[in-house]
Amino acid sequence: MGRSTWKYQVFFLFCLILHSQLPFPSSLSTSFSSMPPCSALLHFNKSFSLRKSASFYHPSYPKTASWQEDKHCCTWDGVECDKNTSLVVGLDLTSSWLFGNILSNNTLFFLPSLRRLNLADNHFNGSLIPSEFGNFKSLTHLNLSLSVFSGQIPFEISQLSSLVSLDLSKNGLLVKAPVWKRVIGNLTQLRELLLDRTNMSSIRPNSLMNLSSSLTTLSLRYCDLRGKLENYILCLPSIQTLDLSSNSFSGLLPSSLFNLPNLSTLDLRYNQLVGPLPSHISGMNLIVLSLSSNFLNGTLPSWLSSMPSLESLDLYGNQFVGEIGEFKYNSLKYLNLGYNKLHGSISRSVSRLVNLTTLYLSSNNLSIMLGSEMFSKLKNLEILGLSNNSVSINNNATYALPNLQYLYLDYSNISEFPIFLRLTTNLQSLDLSNNRIYGQVPRWLGDVGNNSLDYVDLRNNLLQGPFPILNSSNLRFIFFSRNNLTGEIPSFICNATYLQVLDLSHNNLSGMIPKCLVNSTFLSVLDLRMNSLHGTIPATFAIRNNFRNINLNGNQLEGPLPPSLANCRDLEVLDIGNNKINGTFPYWLGSLQKLQVLVIRSNRFQGRIGNPKTKIPFPNLRIIDISNNQFNGLLPIKYFKYLKAMMNVNESEALKYMGDNYYHDSLNIIMKGQYIEMERVLTVLTSIDFSSNGFKGEMPKIIGSLKSLKGLNFSYNNLIGYIPSSIGNLTNLEWLDLSFNKLSGEIPSQLTDLTSLAVLKLSHNQLTGHIPSGNQFNTFNNDSYTNNSGLCGLPLSRTCDNHEAKQPPPPTLQQDENLEHENGFGWQAVSIGYACGTIFGMFMGYLMFKIGKPKCLVRMVKLEQHIMIRRLKKNAHKRGGRR
Incomplete structure (x- = not known):
């Protein structure tokens, strides 16, 4: 190698290191292992950015932001040095806003004298825990909790034989059995071990008996540990705090746990333990005992109320x-x-x-x-x-x-307000719901809490008179539903600027909806249904509002639906049914990506439902009820093809209810022919109700792709044509109502595949042929099929004749009028053509015989005449059944 080349390479290497000011490449770590501690800390600091959101706990602040190069690092915030050697022996950067990755070449590992290291409550961006942590041979305390590490706990952690305290909790890490075995085998000095929210599903409970006898604290919460906790499995003579909560331990509650002499905190909440508490204990100094959410039984032993500590x-x-x-x-x-x-x-x-x-x-x-x-x-x-x-x-x-x-x-079961509440000055939450409290709300209740009250619940009582004035401006949750309150919604509501839930449903409130409610940017639930409110819905919904549920069902509201509802980008439930609202179909609601429930039934909407104006309208809609309006025209095929939430069937989806922690969505719905109020709505419920309108034309085949549908109701319309066989794909369907239409043809045999179908209504149509049998169809009675003169077979008394089953009844005048196409060609034109063709054929035959044309020509004319008549009949029959 030439001299100039060597110089160039050295210079390039030096510039590269100087320019990066980042952790050095792993290949250089050995060469720079003697880097001064202060320089190592500076490079460590520069490998991260500072973000307040990186730290969860409060108070938090960026300790490293105060580090200055012109001062010795032993004076820096969070840095501890040995007084004799000035070596860095402690680094506490808990809750310091650090954001970024910790890699194996980080200069943190150039501090071999570290004894205490705390990096808890930062954000290391899903980094793996580097194996280089195992090189801190002098480390006694290591805390990496709540710092967004990921992956497996490296086995090199087990090399830290001097560790007294190890906290890797709240990262979602994985510990496998071989690593666990080495940790509990090598770390014999451990006094504190915290691995909360670590995946330990492969660890057997009996391995706990090998834990260090010097342990004073063991916390394994939410670790997916499972199996029986055998008696004497935890022989930990020094243990003071034992937390095995939120796992899946089963079997009898080990009585040996109550014989641990130094135990002060025992937490076994949220397991599956059974059996009684021990009747006697000796020599125990318990301070905290938490056994909630198990299956423990028996009586409460006397020592529980006789323990002085x-x-x-x-x-x-x-x-x-x-x-x-x-x-x-x-x-x-x-x-x-x-x-x-x-x-x-x-x-x-x-x-x-x-x-x-x-x-x-x-x-x-x-x-x-x-x-x-x-x-x-x-x-x-x-x-x-x-x-x-x-x-x-x-x-x-x-x-x-x-x-x-x-x-x-x-x-x-109380019937009056507790009067001692008058003197409470710090009350934040008051729940007196579902009692027998009657009469007017006392005025003093408005001053309870001295402006600290934020939750008040008086649902389901016997309250009367005007709505009470609540003076707290900090109110966030107000529940007064199902009483008999009268008068208008009071103006003080507008002073509750942080209000999130307002439920005044099922009262007798009158007046108009205050405009301030729709102007709110905090309000999430507005439930005013089943009152006597009138006027129009305020038109000015705020642009950045927080509405999740708006329920105005069962009032006397009128006028159009305000287009500013499209500002409710988080809206999941909109129910304005049973009012006097008019206008055309609110197609602009299709832009609300989170909307799951749309109920506009029993209003004065009218006209055709045009094509959607958004690319993918109503992608999360699960329940739509537009029944009992004046809609007309064809069924909106282009909307059906985008109802993605009704197409996807997730059988593994857990049963969940719509709503949040404070308010469970409820809904009035026609289900299986009954009008019911669902106090809670399962997220798996999907239904379409277009009944009692003026829809015409055929049922689209696309309906068969909505495979998660539980209910489908197209009754009381003017639908014609066949029932699509694709409905047989709706295997989750529980009720189907197509009654009071003009549907014709046979009932598709594919409908027998609907094994969940509990209610079927096909009455008052023009259906023909044999009623299918098998599965659920064997359970339906006559009411499902009445007023279909062409149907036969069980459960009807009319038996099927092969000929009658195949031939449709002759068309009536009413059919003739309603089965015309938009181009005007219908049964009347077919009849006229048939008659004219017959006369024309007879006339031509007569002429031919008179003038003596050849017999072959006569036969040809007769044959064409016969074919024409059959074709006309066939076409007429098809049009009568399909268009």
Whole structure:
């Protein structure tokens, strides 16, 4: 190699490194392993960008943004140095907005003296955990939690034999059995091991017995662990915190867990454990016991209420029976016994729990006197849940719960408002729904919470009079449905600028819809159905609104549908049925990509449904009901071909309900011939209802491609032609109503493939031939087929004659008038042609015989005459059945 070439290569290499200011290539890592720690940290910092969204927890801030080259790195935020050697021994960059990839050549790995490393709560963009982490031989604490790593946990982690604390949780990582075996075999110094939300589905529970005996904290939440937790499988003498919640452990609750001498926190929530709690325990110092959402049973042992150190007890969602014991100590701060089978009254010893912040006893069989003196001492109470019990209210007692924030008294059989609420100044959420509270809402309720109230639910009561004035400007959720409120929607609603859900349905409210509601950019659900509102729908829906559900069904609204509804880009449900709204079909709603339910039934819409104006209209529409209007013309074939959500059948789709955490969508719908109100709507429900209009023409074959359809109703129209055999493809169909049309021809035998069909209505048509048999067709009675004079066979009493089954009945005058084509050629023209042809043929034959033409010519004329007559008959029969 020449001297100049060597110089050039060295110069090029130097420039490349200097220019990049990024982590060095892996081939150079050995050469630069002696890089000064401060330089290594600077290069590490430059390999990331800073994004506030990269950190989830608060407070967060970019620690590395303050790093300055003119200062020694030992003074930098998050950097810890050894006082004697000035080597970097600790790096804490938790919640520091770091965004980018960590690769194996990152200069972070040029800090061999690191003992503590915390990179939690950053965003490393799905990086694999580099195997180079295994080179930190002095590392005692490693925290990479919640930092968007991916892939498998590398086996090199098991080489960190000095580790005392390892936290790789909340990344969605995968740990396989060989790596797990090496980790628990080599990391014998571990005191803390946290792997929450790591996929450990291949790990057997019995491997837990090999964990380090020095462990004080073990957290394996949401790890997809499954199998039985055998007794004595966890022999961890030093364990203080044991969290195995949200897995799939089954079998008996191991009694040995309650013999661990140092255990202070035991969390086994959300598993499938069965059996009772141990009747006796010894030498245990529990502070937190969480066993909710299992299948535990039996009575509550006395030691639960006799443990002096217990601060949190959560047994929610099990099958415990019996009474709640006497509490002997005041250590409890959190008590949740909801959703069990407990009975009896609450012990007066509850008054001893003066430190209690949460008392949740909902959904038991308890008898509770709210207002009794036992509650007056719970001054620290923030959450009180007594729903779905038998609650009595003593409004003679005067006391306050000054710190109460959440009160749940729904389904409690109360008949009046708890008066102690007058003195609550921090109330945020109030649920008194589904009770027997009657009369007017007291004025003092409007001042409850001192402007902190954001959720109020008084659904399903016996409230009367005008809508109450609620003074809190922080209101986000208002539920007053199913009462007997009167008057107009009050103007204070416009002051609730953060309102997200307003449900005033099923009352007797009058007046007009306030314009401020449609101008809102926060409102997600507007449910005003079944009132007496009048006037027009306000025309100014905000451009960047948040509407998901608009339900105005069952009022007296009139005028056109405002085109500004097209601004509701997140709209999933629009129900304006049973009003007096007019105009043509709102084709512009087809641009709403998220729309799943469109109900405009029983209004005054009219005219033809023209071609769509958008490329793919209504792609997510599942339910459309335009029945009982004045639409006419042909069925809108070009819309049917784009109803993608009705074409895709996902049998593996879990049963989900439409709506969100605060509001479950409900719907009035004709289902299987019955008008019902669905309190919840399954996302798999799909239906088309075009009944009671003036549609004409044939049913399009494209209907057969809507394979997820549950219901199809084209009744009470003027449809003609055959029933398409393609309907036999709709194997999910549960109801089919084509009654009161002018359909002809035979019932397609393919319809017997509809094994889910429960309701079939084909009455009042002009159908002919044999009624198919087999599967569901053997269950339908006469009502399905009445007033089809050409039908025969079971269940009708009319038996089938082969000739009669094939020949259609002669056309009536009404048929003649309604089966004409748009070009005017129909049965009348066929009849005239037939008559004229016959006369013309007879006349020609007569002339030919008179003038003595050859016999062969006579035969030819007769033959042509005969063929013409047969052709006319055949064509006439086809047109009568198809066009």
